[in-house]
Amino acid sequence: MSEELQLHMSDASETMEKALSHLEAELVKIRAGRANPQMFDGITVEYYGSPTGISQVANISVADARTLTIQPWEKNMLQPIERSIIAANLGVNPQNDGSIIRIFLPPLTEERRREIVKRVQNEGEHSKIAIRNIRRDAIEQVKKMQKNGLSEDIATDAEKEIQEMTNKFIALIEKQLAAKEKEIMSV
Numbered sequence: 001m002s003e004e005l006q007l008h009m010s011d012a013s014e015t016m017e018k019a020l021s022h023l024e025a026e027l028v029k030i031r032a033g034r035a036n037p038q039m040f041d042g043i044t045v046e047y048y049g050s051p052t053g054i055s056q057v058a059n060i061s062v063a064d065a066r067t068l069t070i071q072p073w074e075k076n077m078l079q080p081i082e083r084s085i086i087a088a089n090l091g092v093n094p095q096n097d098g099s100i101i102r103i104f105l106p107p108l109t110e111e112r113r114r115e116i117v118k119r120v121q122n123e124g125e126h127s128k129i130a131i132r133n134i135r136r137d138a139i140e141q142v143k144k145m146q147k148n149g150l151s152e153d154i155a156t157d158a159e160k161e162i163q164e165m166t167n168k169f170i171a172l173i174e175k176q177l178a179a180k181e182k183e184i185m186s187v
Helices: 003-029 075-087 110-147 152-185
Strands: 044-047 050-053 058-064 067-072 094-096 101-104
Touching (some): 003 152, 044 075, 075 094, 110 152
């Protein structure tokens, strides 16, 4: 295989890897019944005029299986953190006692678990679409190279390899989704 073709193949593989990593990051944010400080990763709070992640202005810890505590390093950050959590619409209600914010995670009902599983499936579908788009782009590159003189046999082999790579990543996505669904549905 030519060096250029190898470069396109490794590019496609790296991009698929990034899509899988993105899915993993999104799945971590989805609550599965247990308290997890990472559910606040995407939430920012206004800190002296600039948006800053909650974990950078406060200490987030797990008190027990369904309780998180957020202790800001500065007392004046209690209100902005509380407002940011409410605005993020995580389905939790922060309780501010003047020095610490407690978040009690309600037990998940069967209906709520099913909604969360649908959300997980939706995230998985977005990742699969991203993988398929990467495959399409890689195959288009191979076809362009074939028009510019790449032999038909090498192009066919490259397309098969791209399809195998796609199948591997889609299987990994399925595995991730199944594990998360099992985690959510277990009571």
